[in-house]
Amino acid sequence: MIRTRPVTKQRCCLPLILIALGAASRFSGIASAAEPDLGAAPAFTLESTANQSVALATALQAGPVIVDFWATWCGPCRQALPELQQLFERYADRGLTVLAISTDEPRNRPKIGSAARALGLTFPVLIDADKRVARLYRVDSVPMTFLVDREGRIRSLHRGFRPGDIQVLEQGLLPLLEAATPAPAEVPR
């Protein structure tokens, strides 16, 4: 026998209350009370589309790193990457490194290099074919963008892409750049 249960008002309201609580704390200034820090960025070494081995630790020697998880089939990713390229061009000489990690399956690997070239990316595009690094960073959607300071701490993370998001990212990046002294370490592409 199939039993049915009407949707109760209490159940409908509970998630909304949770959102409201979260939103209230967001705007009440609690978030800014502590220094933004979302934990240590897991270390990784991946192969780039240029067949170079690229390590996060090497990139951090120069300054802050933006780690962006993307995929060739993801429309918002293709919107975000050219803007990340512009950000990279603006601050590369101040130590910024952008690492774009493709989470494409091996089946899509032939398209990764093509997409990177078409988008005019000059920063390293890395291949995380078995999604191991994506799991380390708990990536549950793409694009997902992490800002990592030179000490290797995650200072912000962002899911999805909306126009203007890069400007928000830039606001978080600027204080890190000011504290950074670019090292001569060169990150292979």
Add this chain to the structure above:
Amino acid sequence: MKAARRGALAVLCLSGALLAGPSAPGARAAESGGTLQAANLLLWQAGRNPRTEASSSTGLFNQFALDYSQRSLRAGLRFESFRPSREEGFLPARYDELTFRFAEWESDGLRLNVGNGFATLGRGLLFRAFELPGVVRDAVFPPSQYVDARSLDGVIISFERGAVSALAFSGEPVRYPDVPPGVADLPRREGRVDGAHAAVALHPALILGGGYLRSERQSPGLPPELAEFASSDLTLRLAPLAPSLAAAGLDLQIYAEYGGRSWDPLADGIDTDTGTPHALYSATQLSYGRWGASYETKDYEGFALGFNDPPNLVPEMPQHLLNRMSHFLLADGEQGHQFSVMGSLPHELGLQFESARAHNEVNGLRRYRLDALTVQGSPLRSLHWEVFAATGCDEIEGLTDHDTGGLTVGSEFADGLSLRLTAEYQRAERTTFDVASTFANAYLSLACERAGLGTLALQGEFSDDPDEQDDPLTFETVEAESRRWLGLVASAPLYRHHEATLFIGSRRGGTACASGTCYLVPDFRGVELRLSSRF
């Protein structure tokens, strides 16, 4: 039932406490230098699948994941639960299960994973254990929800140093990914696989590899079913051979892999006869300047193994109407190819062309075709547009023809505010029981976004597809009216550690594809809240 309600509320309250609690310090650095990370994914629904359920109910899915890492060691687990407000039939839909646990050690190119893990032999012709991150699957029978992780439960060891790489594994694969956890009579895992792959770079421009897989399947009351598979693969790169061309921006890479059942590479050679179970895949990638092209081919015969996942060579289009009309690969007998071009034109124009052809002979000859052109531009810094046009057919889905087009326009305003309008239209022809009918699908979306704050979107869809018109819950009548779906989506980051998405309304089901893997999404009408958190 009371217990189910208590469990659901307990999880909600736990999430609420995490959500509204004080500023979390992020990863907890233990005194010993280890790092503990936690993540939670909560999905709450109140509503129904209008095609299968006459009345509404609620469902609460939750996945809690914990990871601990210290130097070369990592360990973690995922605990999933599902709480429906009602349970149907003899198969329980509610479950609490430790769906994923692992320990991993890595040092100097050597990695050992014990428990649940992921591995792919070559491009997946013989074996592929993987997951669709963040995708919560909806099972219709029994009604349930779960994260689609098709992991291997066993041991995986891999090694990479210099010109040599190797992988070996042994364990139980997920053979039935459409079965949700917690259903005792319908196991997700069955049998055992042991496999290995080794590759060596004979020259920076030439890599040779070989794979082996042994499968053992044990069905109750039957003798073990044993099978052996082998593969060879080759990678060619132009850049090491012609550095001057590479410096000029020209690059060429070729990959080819052949797999066979009970295959002896030296004695059997590359056999692509129809009667020989085999899988042959090739990929050629050419790029020059800001242009790139790829050409891939497939020839699969008797190779739907249950634990493999060969490349399907079906363009994965982000456009709504095309993504929901994709093509399931039938690796028991499918041949075809895919050609892609991507590039940039002057005046900030971007171009992408996809062309794919396939034919399948598993149950009569059926063809698949898609040609799609997408052009994007940004005439002004604050204005973006994208248009696409596509034509194709998929006889496996009964679609003998379809023409699809669409436009997206986005504009940015002051203070990070932006608007995006998407309109798509499709004219299609479906043949059911030798009767052809022409129908239309339309999709409209208007999204308002504020950088750093969130998105509010209104989505509407229309269809007079004869397959959609009849309400299967009204047995006595056959409806002939067109159907409409209307939904409101709001998403926002909350308090640094959370991302919430709220859906209200109705949405159309169909085939959804992510990361090269397609799955069915049922219709839904009601309210849905998705909350992703990490600490």
